[in-house]
Amino acid sequence: MVPAMKTTCCIIGGGPAGVMLGFLLARSGVHVTVLEKHQDFFRDFRGDTIHPSTLELLQELGLLDKFLALPHTRVSGLSAIIGGETFCMSDVSHLRTTAKFIALMPQWDFLNFLALEGAKFPTFTLKMGWEAVGLTEQDGRVTGVRVMTHEGPEEIAADVVVGCDGRHAISREAGHLDVIEQGVPIDVLWLRISRHADDPENALGYINYGHVLILINRGDYFQCGYLIAKGDFPAIQQRGLPEFQAGLERLAPFLAGRTGEIDSWESVKLLTVQINHLSQWSRPGLLCIGDAAHAMSPVGGIGINIALQDAVAAANLLAEPLRTCTLTPHDLRAVYHHRIRAVRRTQSFQALAHRLIHHILNRPGPLKPPFFLRVVTRIPGFQRLAGRFIGMGLQPEHIRT
Numbered sequence: 001m002v003p004a005m006k007t008t009c010c011i012i013g014g015g016p017a018g019v020m021l022g023f024l025l026a027r028s029g030v031h032v033t034v035l036e037k038h039q040d041f042f043r044d045f046r047g048d049t050i051h052p053s054t055l056e057l058l059q060e061l062g063l064l065d066k067f068l069a070l071p072h073t074r075v076s077g078l079s080a081i082i083g084g085e086t087f088c089m090s091d092v093s094h095l096r097t098t099a100k101f102i103a104l105m106p107q108w109d110f111l112n113f114l115a116l117e118g119a120k121f122p123t124f125t126l127k128m129g130w131e132a133v134g135l136t137e138q139d140g141r142v143t144g145v146r147v148m149t150h151e152g153p154e155e156i157a158a159d160v161v162v163g164c165d166g167r168h169a170i171s172r173e174a175g176h177l178d179v180i181e182q183g184v185p186i187d188v189l190w191l192r193i194s195r196h197a198d199d200p201e202n203a204l205g206y207i208n209y210g211h212v213l214i215l216i217n218r219g220d221y222f223q224c225g226y227l228i229a230k231g232d233f234p235a236i237q238q239r240g241l242p243e244f245q246a247g248l249e250r251l252a253p254f255l256a257g258r259t260g261e262i263d264s265w266e267s268v269k270l271l272t273v274q275i276n277h278l279s280q281w282s283r284p285g286l287l288c289i290g291d292a293a294h295a296m297s298p299v300g301g302i303g304i305n306i307a308l309q310d311a312v313a314a315a316n317l318l319a320e321p322l323r324t325c326t327l328t329p330h331d332l333r334a335v336y337h338h339r340i341r342a343v344r345r346t347q348s349f350q351a352l353a354h355r356l357i358h359h360i361l362n363r364p365g366p367l368k369p370p371f372f373l374r375v376v377t378r379i380p381g382f383q384r385l386a387g388r389f390i391g392m393g394l395q396p397e398h399i400r401t
């Protein structure tokens with residue numbers, strides 16, 4: 001097939017990494033086409049946390065005030081209720097950033113915002129409902145993307161293809177990039193429960209009786225993540241909904257009377273948690289970033305921000321060679337070398353947290369908060385340090401394009 005379209009950079013996937021990279025490259029004058037397989041950004045399983053590092057990027061782009069005009073909630077500290085006792089785990093209010101809080105905003109609002117800002121540049125094209133189904137290659141170099149649209153198959157020729165298509169990326173599979181899996185002992189059940197105005201604000205994690213429940217405030221409802229041992233969902237279903245509902249109420253008693261809203265297992269989605277990374281993020285003509293290059297766990301709510309930092313680093317390193325048509329495989333490898341240490345260290349932290357969570361899931365009785373937690377959370381500066389890690393990440397990037 002002769003490619004019907006030609007672009008400089010074809011981005012597969014309109015998630016946080018893809019839309020941010022598309023926006024930044026288009027802003028630098030590079031012709032960019034972003035492909036998103038869904039017709040809209042409205043999907044429930046996406047995380048909702050926009051951290052201070054991302055808000056700082058928006059400030060650098062001159063977009064922060066406009067962004068914060070969208071409906072959102074702000075949290076400056078995150079607490080965990082462990083065995084009925086409240087522990088303040090992190091505090092971002094001291095950070096040297098313009099916005100000293102985490103903005104909780106449905107991710108579709110964030111993506112729509114960036115996509116609308118991108119559309120202001122004539123070099124930005126976003127194709128919704130276009131699914132990448134393969135790559136085209138010539139002499140060992142990726143030269144474009146094969147796409148399925150509602151009107152039929154298409155081919156797009158590109159100087160470079162960037163895979164931002166998440167943990168089940170076609171880009172890494174079709175690009176024959178090796179995935180290194182790291183075993184994960186937990187999964188997440190994803191459900192909604194209505195929220196009342198007087199419900200606790202900052203308490204995010206409820207940990208007791210061998211269970212962990214995360215509540216994300218989405219205004220009139222909580223997006224709930226209920227952590228389970230990997231493979232346990234069929235056994236939980238077999239024990240029945242009433243036991244499941246009672247378990248939720250035991251963890252967060254203020255939810256009493258509302259768990260009946262989960263009236264069938266249809267309202268409970270199983271999301272498999274993965275941690276993995278590619279041994280190389282690129283080959284000639286192809287680069288993967290975000291979850292496509294390194295799937296992140298939901299622990300710490302840091303995956304979106306890591307994906308966005310990857311996008312900023314990629315734009316900083318690639319905009320100039322793309323604009324001047326001088327891009328080399330070395331430029332693509334530079335993105336990996338720039339980001340890999342921060343990504344792998346963050347994944348190691350998540351793996352450590354998984355082990356701790358798995359240990360908790362195996363202790364069904366009432367949980368006594370561990371002594372080390374009492375000590376650690378009283379160390380002066382602990383919450384600030386944790387807040388810096390969660391809020392800024394290990395290697396915050398800055399707009400250089």
Ligand SMILES: Cc1cc2nc3c(=O)[nH]c(=O)nc-3n(C[C@H](O)[C@H](O)[C@H](O)COP(=O)(O)OP(=O)(O)OC[C@H]3O[C@@H](n4cnc5c(N)ncnc54)[C@H](O)[C@@H]3O)c2cc1C
Binds near residue numbers: 035
């Ligand atoms: C249950 C769960 C909860 C999480 N909660 C949080 C949280 O609260 N905060 C946080 O920071 N992180 C969270 N994470 C991690 C976070 O979701 C990811 O790290 C982050 O979304 C990665 O962004 P991305 O842009 O790389 O990929 P994604 O967000 O996965 O985006 C990929 C995009 O590519 C599109 N796509 C896929 N294949 C194709 C194709 N073939 N053609 C075209 N388009 C395609 C998809 O539709 C999607 O829009 C969570 C993860 C899980 C599993």
